[in-house]
Amino acid sequence: MTILLTGATGFMGRRIVDELLLAGEPVRALTRTPATAGLPDGVELFAGDLGQPETIRDALRSVDRMYLVPAAPETSEEVVALARAAGVRRMVVLSGAAADDDAWGARGYLAVERAAERSGLEWTHVRPGEFAGNWLGWAPSVRAERLVRRPYGNAVTQPVHESDVAAVIAATLIREGHAGVTYTFAGPEALTTVEQVGLIGAALGEEVRFEEDDPVQAREQWIRDGYPAVFVDWMFEVWARSAREPAPVNEEWAAVVPRLTGRPARTFAQWAVDHAASFR
Numbered sequence: 001m002t003i004l005l006t007g008a009t010g011f012m013g014r015r016i017v018d019e020l021l022l023a024g025e026p027v028r029a030l031t032r033t034p035a036t037a038g039l040p041d042g043v044e045l046f047a048g049d050l051g052q053p054e055t056i057r058d059a060l061r062s063v064d065r066m067y068l069v070p071a072a073p074e075t076s077e078e079v080v081a082l083a084r085a086a087g088v089r090r091m092v093v094l095s096g097a098a099a100d101d102d103a104w105g106a107r108g109y110l111a112v113e114r115a116a117e118r119s120g121l122e123w124t125h126v127r128p129g130e131f132a133g134n135w136l137g138w139a140p141s142v143r144a145e146r147l148v149r150r151p152y153g154n155a156v157t158q159p160v161h162e163s164d165v166a167a168v169i170a171a172t173l174i175r176e177g178h179a180g181v182t183y184t185f186a187g188p189e190a191l192t193t194v195e196q197v198g199l200i201g202a203a204l205g206e207e208v209r210f211e212e213d214d215p216v217q218a219r220e221q222w223i224r225d226g227y228p229a230v231f232v233d234w235m236f237e238v239w240a241r242s243a244r245e246p247a248p249v250n251e252e253w254a255a256v257v258p259r260l261t262g263r264p265a266r267t268f269a270q271w272a273v274d275h276a277a278s279f280r
């Protein structure tokens with residue numbers, strides 16, 4: 001029996017592949033484009049599209065555990081039904097800490113979570129908060145000008161290292177005791193954007209400047225860059241609120257990574273060191 005990873009070629013998925021291979025688990029990956037998947041040796045590749053559930057039938061043979069990305073919420077009921085019929089017994093869903101937020105996050109995440117819950121499979125929902133990895137988006141301006149330009153420099157977030165998210169997902173796939181549980185979690189520290197930029201500078205050993213962007217202009221730019229307006233408005237409101245009323249670390253969320261992985265969560269300073277080459 002093997003583990004099927006959907007989204008295995010993604011930013012998160014590749015890290016889950018590494019975690020599972022390190023643990024000696026058999027890994028099968030579903031991708032729409034096997035030719036360009038670029039996954040490590042030892043990973044079994046299957047072509048399939050979650051948006052066209054019939055195409056994943058072959059990939060489901062001899063699978064007992066499955067990781068489901070919320071890439072195709074509209075077909076998630078059919079996907080989990082096929083999985084169940086094929087003999088899958090455990091389904092781990094990647095969702096997000098914003099899943100219950102009516103403004104935006106609820107749409108896709110909740111549809112996939114509900115499908116897993118209704119399926120009769122052992123389900124686990126993994127709801128991480130903001131990935132530290134989102135800030136690789138700052139790399140071009142840091143490389144070019146040692147500068148980050150963004151609105152809400154005083155916004156406070158609790159970023160989680162993507163490798164910790166992958167380790168949590170791997171733990172729920174490999175070990176027993178996670179059925180019927182929703183893990184909402186985040187990183188170990190509450191940091192302002194300005195502090196996060198400072199830690200990237202520390203990892204480089206050079207100053208990285210922060211320049212506060214005007215929120216109205218930034219909103220227009222984000223929408224021009226392709227982000228849906230409803231998402232941008234939600235995100236900016238979250239940042240504005242956290243800048244007005246900075247919250248301390250959510251200790252309950254911070255406790256999840258150490259509890260599931262058996263080691264301390266990686267700090268943002270560690271994340272910046274891990275990605276220094278991208279910023280240099």
Ligand SMILES: NC(=O)c1ccc[n+]([C@@H]2O[C@H](COP(=O)([O-])OP(=O)(O)OC[C@H]3O[C@@H](n4cnc5c(N)ncnc54)[C@H](OP(=O)(O)O)[C@@H]3O)[C@@H](O)[C@H]2O)c1
Pocket residue numbers: 006007008009010011012013014030031032033048049050051069070071072094095096097127128129130131134
């Ligand atoms: N960024 C954050 O702060 C944050 C926080 C919480 C949750 N999340 C959630 O985390 C997820 C992102 O995971 P990621 O970073 O690994 O994704 P990613 O880098 O954007 O990659 C998307 C993955 O989904 C697969 N995929 C997309 N459409 C598909 C389809 N129709 N059929 C089969 N596979 C499909 C792609 O596979 P192929 O292209 O190979 O087919 C690829 O592996 C998102 O759902 C996001 O909402 C993000």
